Amino acid sequence: MVDVVVERIQERVPEYARPGNHTYLSNTREAVAEAFEAFLARVGTTGPPDDGFRERFRSLGAGEAHEGRSLDSLQVAMRTAAVMMWRRITEVQMADPRVFPQRYVGPVAEALFLFLEELAGAAMVGYNQAQAQVSGELRRRRGRLVNLLLSDSAPSPEAVAELALAAEWRLPAQVAVIALGGRKVETEPPPTLPSDVLCDFNRVDPCLVVPDPDGPGRIQSLGNVLRGWHAAVGPTVEVTDAATSLCRARDTLSLVSAGYVPAEGVVRWVDHLAASLLFRDEELMRTMISLRLSPLHELRSAQRERLSETLLAWLQCGFNAKKVAVLLHVHPQTVRYRLRQLEELFGDRLNDTDQRFEMEAALRVLSLSGRIGPGTDPAAGP
Incomplete structure (x- = not known):
């Protein structure tokens, strides 16, 4: 039965079909076998599965997060196993009611649904924990990338490329930096930004690093997201010159904060060159x-x-x-x-x-x- 279920799962979930990976196949078979044994042990009892078994499915959920998948594949696999188990039980019951009397069908079905729900819950806990860990690590790497790009001395292209790869950030040809002000990050949640925009709201002066900023509607769309903030964008520069863009953006933001320039959307440094020059000193x-x-x-x-x-x-x-x-x-x-x-x-x-x-x-x-x-x-x- 375990072998049949594993084969069926691999048919229904292509991600799990790895014929050349014997370790992966063995782990899948072991998980199915443990689930069957745990269910059979569960029938007739009122307590939850033991901690070791729950940990097994928490680990499976975490594995899905680390693989970059949603929980859909694992849930399909669990439902497939449950359906095939129930189909086998009904076959046995219909073949010889003396082996499996009718009065047991209801309680066993209830136990199966409850068991499936507990497995899904354990997998969800593991998935969420792993996803939070992955997300936190990715945020830390992206924070380090922002610090590198905006450091006083221009970083080397090699250093930027290496850290961008670790931060899962596609290295663009050019960037511009948006300086932010006018709101307290401690009391209001940060805005939801496109995934390719680097942000650091923990800096004394929050800012965004925007890849390929001259794309159609790019800055305007960010202006819609940043409603309620004072925002100014510096010039478009090479990636290693992002600190220069930040400096110009801060100059422009100071003009906005002082009321010299209207705070309308994301204010562009290039549109206020004369004002930037006049108020420089x-x-x-x-x-x-x-x-x-x-x-x-x-x-x-x-x-x-x-x-x-x-x-x-x-x-x-x-x-x-x-x-x-x-x-x-x-x-x-x-x-x-x-x-x-x-x-x-x-x-x-x-x-x-x-x-x-x-x-x-x-x-x-x-x-x-x-x-x-x-x-x-x-x-x-x-």
């Missing part, structure tokens, strides 16, 4: 604002607001008063009047290309930081 920008916009210091707040806004628009529109009027929604004559005021205040400075460049940079900083507005002193800086 805030002390320098405060000095530039103080020096290059000094003629505006003594004006009343309302007049200072109007002239600052007009000067920035004039510099951005290539000194075209009509374009400035359209941009500011005012009459061209109003723009010309304000420009005459600016010429009186700044004089020849407006003819100096270097000073015009620095004025525009200073005004852009004030605009991004919300410092151009009624009652605001441009000299106050960002």
Whole structure:
């Protein structure tokens, strides 16, 4: 009967059909034999199977997890054995009721179903324990891979490839790093991410390593997953340059956190290069604002607001008063009047290309930081 069941199991579960592996075949046969013997010993008793037998099926469940399979194959095998055992019992009962009286059919059937349920439960326990262990080890390996990729010194391609293989991470051609902020990981569960995205929410500054980030909708789809987070993505780089992408992403995230850049989805560093440059050295920008916009210091707040806004628009529109009027929604004559005021205040400075460049940079900083507005002193800086 054991041999027949093993053959039937191998027919129904291709994963278990390994004719060249005598050890595997022997183990399968041994498991079936033990199950039969344990069931026959169980009939007529009320206690559960002994711990050793439960451990056997916990080990089988764990083996399925380590093989990378679900429990479906093992459950099919157990059901197959149970069905064939019951078929044999009914054959015996029908052939000679004196050997197996009818009154025993019900209790034995109940015992068989209960026994099968206990085997499945033991296998599930082993499977879950092994899967948790495998998952935990994989997380540790991936955490080590993140640390390697984001280390201060660029890792060697060989080291990255070796650890990527151990972490079951397909090595991409390029990556980008997303810096995260704005939520407390301790109080909220991390988002569910695609399996190929490396993540480390245990870092002081959580981040993601995204393979092949320029794929269609790649970053946008992550933005949907990361709702509620402040997120900024650095440039696309070679895998060994991931630390550079992280640095740029953090620069951009700081702009988002400060309110200089809107927190809309995953903010791209490449879309805010000017802001990243202007806020790189805030002390320098405060000095530039103080020096290059000094003629505006003594004006009343309302007049200072109007002239600052007009000067920035004039510099951005290539000194075209009509374009400035359209941009500011005012009459061209109003723009010309304000420009005459600016010429009186700044004089020849407006003819100096270097000073015009620095004025525009200073005004852009004030605009991004919300410092151009009624009652605001441009000299106050960002």
